[in-house]
Amino acid sequence: MATASAxxxxxxxxxxxxxxxQFDALLKADGRIEPRDWMxxxxxxTLIRQMGQHAHSEIIGMQPEANWITRAPSLKRKAILMAKVxxxxxxxxxxxxxxxxxxxTRDEMMDQLIAGTARYSSIFNYPTLSWADMGAIGWLVDGxxxxxxxxxxxxxxxxxxxxxxxxxxxxxFHQRQGFExxxxxxxxxxxxRKMAQDSVxxxxxxxxxxxxxxxxxxxxxxxxxxxxxxxxxxxxxxxRFVGMLVPQxxxxxxxxxxxxxxxxxxxxxxxxGEIDWAEFHEVLAGRGPCNAQRMQRRRDxxxxxxxxxxxxxxxxxxxxxxxxxxx
Numbered sequence: 001m002a003t004a005s006a007x008x009x010x011x012x013x014x015x016x017x018x019x020x021x022q023f024d025a026l027l028k029a030d031g032r033i034e035p036r037d038w039m040x041x042x043x044x045x046t047l048i049r050q051m052g053q054h055a056h057s058e059i060i061g062m063q064p065e066a067n068w069i070t071r072a073p074s075l076k077r078k079a080i081l082m083a084k085v086x087x088x089x090x091x092x093x094x095x096x097x098x099x100x101x102x103x104x105t106r107d108e109m110m111d112q113l114i115a116g117t118a119r120y121s122s123i124f125n126y127p128t129l130s131w132a133d134m135g136a137i138g139w140l141v142d143g144x145x146x147x148x149x150x151x152x153x154x155x156x157x158x159x160x161x162x163x164x165x166x167x168x169x170x171x172x173f174h175q176r177q178g179f180e181x182x183x184x185x186x187x188x189x190x191x192x193r194k195m196a197q198d199s200v201x202x203x204x205x206x207x208x209x210x211x212x213x214x215x216x217x218x219x220x221x222x223x224x225x226x227x228x229x230x231x232x233x234x235x236x237x238x239x240r241f242v243g244m245l246v247p248q249x250x251x252x253x254x255x256x257x258x259x260x261x262x263x264x265x266x267x268x269x270x271x272x273g274e275i276d277w278a279e280f281h282e283v284l285a286g287r288g289p290c291n292a293q294r295m296q297r298r299r300d301x302x303x304x305x306x307x308x309x310x311x312x313x314x315x316x317x318x319x320x321x322x323x324x325x326x327x
Contacts, residue, residue, distance in 0.1 A: 027228050032158035035101035043227055046220065047157050048102050049118075050229065055095035056113050056120035060294055062088045064128045065137060073131060080177060081134060087170045094167060098159040114299055122280060123210050125288035132185055132192075132199035138178015139248070140200070140207035146171050147241040148211060156228035179248065186253045193253075201257045208272070209280045211238040217277075242270045 019038040026033065033039055062085050069085065072078035096106045112118035123141055128134070149171065152164040185196040212218050212234040224230040232240075242261075249256050260273030282288065 027156055030154075030228065031156075032161065033156055034158050042223075044102050046224060046227070047160065047229065048099060048104050050220075050224065051095055051099040051102075051157075051160055052104070052109050052112070053119050053121075055092050055099060055109065056118055057124065058088050058092035058095060059113075060120045060298060061124045063294055063297060064124055064126070064290075065134060067128050068131060068134055071131070072134075077181075084138075084174055084177065087174065091167045091170070094163040095160075098163045101159045110302065114295075114302055116286070116295065119284070121210060122283040122288065123206050125283050125291045125294060126203070126206055127290055129202075130195050130199060132182065132195040133203070135178045135181030135185060135196065136199040136203040138174050138176075139182055140178070140203045140245075141210070142171050142174040142178060143244065144207045144210045144241055146175055147244065148237055151231035151237075152229075154228075154231060160229075179252070182252055182254065196252075197254055200254050204257050205275060205279075206283075208238055208241070208275055209277075211235075211241070213277060213280070238272075239269050242272055246270060 020040065023033070023038060023040065023043075026037075033043075065081060065088075066085050069078060069081050072081050096109060099109065100106060109118065113120070123144075128137070146168060149164055150168050153161055153168060155161045155164065182196050182200070185192040212221065215221060215233045215235045218234050221230065221234055225233065245256060246261075258273045260271065262271045263269075264271045283291065286292075
């Protein structure tokens, strides 16, 4: 018996080693991992964390903009903003569905969010104080999202990559919408130009924080890149983003609120001022301006929708029973 048990463990180890080699070879060839393929436990865990956080961010991210639907300055603006918020809900659904292929249920992910054990992007814990914030969120926040997410279309986990293709197309529209709102305001009255500049002043630095802490302080970035989940480091993405913003800000006539922003001829990139990482960690720890409000509204919405989920589950059960009887 002891010998048989030892042989079984040896066979299992050999199989695992062979599967690991196959997994490594697939990544080296820039291939894609499908849900039924073998994957290391930590790879699966990392994907659940990252994709779940991404899905939660889309759902929580509806709140700051939905706040302005009833106060949009025209029927056209209202309709566009409603469509954008609906897009964000759809992005959350794509990502929850993709994450479920890793063996976690949507209920489990939502329970983690409600309990506060799962995170979402810190950017959504800031208040939207004026209509110009709809422009700044589109231009800066969605612009940062595009910069971060386009490389995810080549992520090694295939369901994540496929979901990101559609999401990025829609985010590109959102970014252009935000740019257009700011452009119109900057061609308006003095008060409108001041409102637009104030909004950019408030959202610029938090949007740079969206890429995560500096590479040396990021606990997950290097491993995600080794697994081809991420393609670029936090600092590389942040640098690309600033490089995109500078010429766009010139077109808008808006000043980026960084007195240390300088073109570095040697690096061929823009040097930026020091980011307030203490603020980033405070918001991440749940002590931002709107953390409590955002989570309470999510909990309230989840509870208010309980009867819908229960009714849908009961309907599905009865349909399954009817199908079984018919068979």
